[in-house]
Amino acid sequence: MEKTDRRVRRTRTLLTRGLIQLMKEKDIKEISVKELSDLADINRGTFYLHYTDIYDLLKNIEDELFQEFNAILDRTLTGAPDKHDPEATLREIFLLLHRNQDTARVMMSPHGDLAFVNRLKHLVQERICQFLMHTHSTNHHTYREAFAISGCIGVIETWLNQPAPQTPEEMAKLCSHMLLKGLDLK
Secondary structure, eight states, X not given: OOOOOHHHHHHHHHHHHHHHHHHTTSOGGGOOHHHHHHHHTOOHHHHHHHOSSHHHHHHHHHHHHHHHHHHHHHHHSOSOGGGOOHHHHHXXXXXXXXXXXXXXXXXXXXTSOHHHHHHHHHHHHHHHXXXXXXXXXXXXXXXXXXXXXXXXXXXXHHHHTOSSOOOHHHHHHHHHHHHHHHTTOO
């Protein structure tokens, strides 16, 4: 893998932080390249060396998060479905969200990107559906899937907006328990 120049990483980090900061206050469609460049204290031309527009930067931020989500799911959801430990998977997901708390909070806020939330729902749906098909013989997996998706997203949104949130480990345990009881898996 090619190593990115330190200055390039720094510029991208400044732009990412700046965009997240601006999205706390306004919708993405209201943010200009000039405003973001001024906040990040970089030249507009430098912005365009890295991204085509604000939406390209936003997509890049989301793509990086989803690469990490997928890596966690690929790593933790291996083997037979009945051997999966949902708490371990959830712990890693909550740890990822905790490390990227500002970004996740903004993406799921009223000023955030609905496409991000929908993409997250789709990812959870894809993985939950595979799991449920292997663990249940009834046709009710569509309802279980909807319950799990809405429940997980709702718990994440609530957790991200708490002034003193529980630890990722506590949330993984709580969410795992609710899913397993709610899905009647144990």
